[in-house]
Amino acid sequence: MFTTSMIMAILPEILLLVLGLLVLAFDLIWKSESKRNLGWLTASGLLFILVLSVAIARPAESTAVFGGMLRYDMLGFVFKLLFIFGAMMTTLFMMDAEKLGKRGESYILLLVATIGMSLMASASDLIMLYLAIETTSIPMYILAGFMRDDKKSTEAGFKYLLFGAMASTIMLYGFSLIFGFTGSTALVAITGFSMPLAIGVIALIMIGIAFKISLAPFHFWAPDVYEGAPTPITGFLSTASKAAGFAVLMRLFLGLFPATSQYAPTWTMVMAVLATITMTLGNVVALSQTNIKRMLAYSSVAHAGYALVGVVSLSELGVGSVTFYLIAYVMTNLAAFGIIAAFSKVTGSDEIADYAGMSRRNPTLGLVALVAFLSLTGMPPFGGFVAKVFVFAAAVKADMIWLAVVGILNSIVGLYYYLTFLKVVYLYRMEGENEEAHPIPLTRPYAIALTVLSFAILAVGIIFGPWFNIASSVAEGLF
């Protein structure tokens, strides 16, 4: 029997599927020269889904639907909106990317991955969760290796597939243990374990999630895949895909281990150590990168570490701060990758040194770079500042001042390499050339997406109150 709440729970997914079929149909009908318009179709479709979901699909209270397969709650809802927004921006970036923009498959794969992420955010059953993760991953493997003639892209796709399959298998093994011991596939079943066994099972599942959100020491795939994959896809991979991992992490662990539970101290400690390693490693290695995509790959490893700082506090503030962090991070990092996509489309290079004189070649793009990278650094009035303050506040509140100190030291390292990039953009000149003679024109999709993202970063950073209310509403029903 279908009830309204069941329909509403998966309304975004249904609409995404319809949009996917629509794109598929037009892909067959339209001639190849007008296939770039599939991007407009996808983007406007996603905008429609976003608006409609906000208007009617907001859950009133947390309920289990489809026999406990999914939960219809704010956590799922907020993250779904975030994924749809991310997919929309990614679509705009894809439109003028070589070999990506004029192919219907790329948009369809992106939409399927988005469906998978949406389901990940609301899955509350092991089988559902596993299916959702695979639905996300398989299209992403293909997209990462989409440029078949490009050696690096092929390598990226294959590497991502191998590492991803490995992580999935380990996680699946963890799931099978839960089912074996409890006879249930509901996520809640984990709480029924006794101490040593629970830690083993959690560790197995944690590996799977750590891979998704690229926590050290499971981050090895990230730099190679980020570098090789088409830039818009890298942007999607580093933002929406990572946010989906965090959604699962929060539902799985924060929901099931409240601060009062017996596992809480062990769990907190493990997370704190992982966060420390991840932040430090990501930032320190990012220092020595000369390729901007690799640098951002390590920086996104570091950002996963910052977000994890919020997770350790096991509190409503913690959940709110992580969600807020991810909202700000998704917008910021998408903007950063958008800049890279727009730049490399004209220059064909991802080397940091080649960005010399960019702010003269296109002052607007320079300003967007300023907004995005200062937001990554954590400077006001951009989203990254408030996000970082809240995450550190959660750590201070949980009496983990040392973790906040580690975070602070790390953000100083981050400051250094982000500023180094901005220095190249603003200060250095192209050797022996007049920059004005080498403009970097922005096509309309890039202009739209980058404008939206810049204003979104400012909006999150200045009017942070309402955003934080949305973010902390995620905690409702979790505790």
Add this chain to the structure above:
Amino acid sequence: MTFPILSVIIFSPIVAALIILMMPAERKTEIRVMALMTAVFALLLSLWVYLTYDQSLAGYQFIEKYDWMPAFGISLHLGVDGISTPLVLLTGVVMFTGVIISWGIEDRPREFFAFLFLLASGVFGVFVALDLFMLFFFYEIAVFPMYLLIAIWGWVKTREYAAMKLTLYLFIGSVVALLGALAMYFQSGMGTFDMLMLETANFSPEFQKIWFLPVFLGFAVLGGIWPFHNWSPDGHVAAPTAVSMFHAGVLMKLGAFAALRVGIMLLPEGAKFWAPLILMLALVNVVYGAFIAMIQTDLKYMIGFSSVSHMGLVMLGFATLTEQGMTGAGVQMFSHGVMTALFFAATGMVYDRAHTRKIPELGGMIKPLPWVGFAFIIGGLVSMGMPGFSGFVAEFPIFMGVWQVKPWVAILAVISIVITAAYIMLAIRRTFFGEMPKEFEGHITPIKAIDKVALVLLSGLMIGLGIFPGIMVPMVQSGIQNVLRILGGA
């Protein structure tokens, strides 16, 4: 509802910056006119605040409060007291003169003025914020445009190094202080970042002793306190003239002011406990800064280290925790701000024409540049603490305050005045008097009329304050009495 003058002061430079960024880059004259109009507007508003601040009432005035994030107790709570009102005026003055001095910038003036105004917004914001979170918000806004301003428009030789060093120092300081602020927020249990509420939080003495140092020193880094002063002279030297003026004139006050507002006023017990240490650090600042300034051959380095020395006097005044000392420190912040702005403006004008700042290579500049020369001499007299100038009004009470606490510190600190007199007079003699080197003949063009406006305004303020201390001292005193009430009542 009255006119929200403080938020207009804060946000008008940001709005102007956005408008400037939207203007076409090649319309340089229009951009400059727009910048000047904004600066005049901000100067008039800050003057208005200064003149209409009611000294008989004292306390916080022009209060505005808007909820920003009620769930966290963050609000846009603005207001000025006797300490911050002169600093708002100072910012207005430096912003105005800075725009005038930067009139001739040819490389991307659009971005330059936009970043400069963003910086100005942040500075205004810190001085008037009564909410701890907002204070940090504006503090960081004031810090990061410095990087770009120095790195892009600075002195080619050291700008990359100096800009990065400055940013890292200040960022480290501010995040350490931020940690302290978060600790206060959670410790108080009041769920508010409002500083007026946090003043009544009654933190335990242990808590105050632990957190006072990180908070005070975190901010004091920007105030140039020894041994964290190292970024400052490098930054001054590398920065373009207007940015040096902002940097030494206003930004360093930001550090001292925030250290007072957050460190001393919110953690009074901690302040009492650590005051002797701060006194010692500040003493090193004062004496060491003066000695290092004496051996400099580069005019800008000399002024940079003299700033370290003078800002040491501000910290020294704070650390006395006495009425005279702190009042003197408050006035010194204003006086030194105007003085260094004048020094850097004059040095910039000399450098633009002679293309060197090496004191031994200069000479006889008073003939072609009489206005600059006289302005520099007035600045020098202020710097030496000559009666009749603002420096005396500020420094004399500081030494009185120090004498009450530790007479021997006062004796040592007074040495700095002698050394200051020595290096300032040497610099004046070698730069402006004596024989002008042959290669400068005919190259030294007179300054523009608009530059004279800046020089006269800055010099006039210092003489005015020196002759009529009554226009500022009672106001600062009223603010300090509030601080003393907190210190005594805790």
